[in-house]
Amino acid sequence: MKLLRIATRQSALALWQAEHVAARLRAVHADLQVELVPMTTRGDQILDRPLAEIGGKGLFLKELEVAMLEGRADIAVHSLKDVPMELEPGFALGAVLERADAADAFISNRYRGIADLPPGARVGTSSLRRQAQLRALRPDLELLDLRGNVGTRLARLDAGNYDAIILACAGLERLGLAGRIAGRLQPPDWIPAVAQGAIAIEYRAGDRATQQRLAPLNDADSARCTGAERAMNLRLHGSCSVPIAGYCREIEGGLELTGLVGDVSGGRLLRAEAVGSLDQPEALGNVVAEMLLQQGAGQFLRGPGGGSPAP
Numbered sequence: 200m201k202l203l204r205i206a207t208r209q210s211a212l213a214l215w216q217a218e219h220v221a222a223r224l225r226a227v228h229a230d231l232q233v234e235l236v237p238m239t240t241r242g243d244q245i246l247d248r249p250l251a252e253i254g255g256k257g258l259f260l261k262e263l264e265v266a267m268l269e270g271r272a273d274i275a276v277h278s279l280k281d282v283p284m285e286l287e288p289g290f291a292l293g294a295v296l297e298r299a300d301a302a303d304a305f306i307s308n309r310y311r312g313i314a315d316l317p318p319g320a321r322v323g324t325s326s327l328r329r330q331a332q333l334r335a336l337r338p339d340l341e342l343l344d345l346r347g348n349v350g351t352r353l354a355r356l357d358a359g360n361y362d363a364i365i366l367a368c369a370g371l372e373r374l375g376l377a378g379r380i381a382g383r384l385q386p387p388d389w390i391p392a393v394a395q396g397a398i399a400i401e402y403r404a405g406d407r408a409t410q411q412r413l414a415p416l417n418d419a420d421s422a423r424c425t426g427a428e429r430a431m432n433l434r435l436h437g438s439c440s441v442p443i444a445g446y447c448r449e450i451e452g453g454l455e456l457t458g459l460v461g462d463v464s465g466g467r468l469l470r471a472e473a474v475g476s477l478d479q480p481e482a483l484g485n486v487v488a489e490m491l492l493q494q495g496a497g498q499f500l501r502g503p504g505g506g507s508p509a510p
């Protein structure tokens with residue numbers, strides 16, 4: 200029997216996603232023995248500093264990639280929204296699974312939605328994207344940092360540290376916590392993170408046997424839509440340090456992509472939308488990114504902590 204080992208982070212959500220991929224692989228390949236290799240990443244350990252400051256999203260991948268390079272694992276399972284736009288050399292994405300609910304969730308033990316919050320209410324989220332959209336809708340809210348895994352964040356809400364928090368619906372649903380969703384925040388009023396709700400599988404580029412095993416798990420629609428979103432993000436120099444949101448869906452045989460860039464301090468949002476053909480998701484991503492840059496997104500992207508200017 201052939202063995203395939205899955206490197207995964209150890210949060211409940213990461214383990215659920217890795218188990219899900221393991222089950223899918225076993226179902227497709229009767230001859231395959233699939234095992235999990237759980238590990239801790241630096242991104243999981245450092246909870247007291249902003250992600251952008253300690254090295255960004257790549258921190259959640261590094262240890263998993265080292266395990267693959269050292270032959271301790273064959274693939275790594277990720278939430279695609281946590282995967283940097285450009286992978287480390289030597290790695291590739293072998294499959295994007297069918298996307299789950301891409302919406303964000305408004306979670307509160309007292310209030311039903313953003314409009315229902317009293318003036319000055321405390322909302323917990325460390326995501327600049329969520330903060331920027333909250334500020335634009337409700338400049339009066341007090342936005343407070345909140346990091347950690349899904350369970351930790353819910354516990355801090357329940358402890359009374361916040362009036363409400365924002366999390367991804369997909370993560371809550373996977374953990375059997377959909378009952379905590381007080382309201383769904385969704386397009387066109389609210390735009391999720393690029394690739395939110397999609398699980399991706401990374402492998403060593405050139406490992407043909409693994410590539411072939413992963414191929415049946417790829418969902419073409421989800422790969423196209425997240426491909427458009429990620430191309431937009433890449434063109435905008437997307438990183439943790441600038442609020443960028445994007446959502447693509449299929450419409451009448453084509454793709455429709457909405458992109459949004461926020462100004463962390465000023466509370467302004469730029470928004471652009473375009474339609475493209477099914478077979479050119481990256482081109483559509485670039486079109487929407489250009490539209491945002493023409494509206495002045497470059498200024499936002501260059502803001503404090505915004506990194507290098509977008510060309």
Ligand SMILES: NCc1[nH]cc(CCC(=O)O)c1CC(=O)O
Binds near residue numbers: 278280395
């Ligand atoms: N940032 C962490 C993260 N990465 C993926 C998810 C949820 C699952 C998904 O979007 O696929 C979450 C939690 C959250 O934002 O609430």
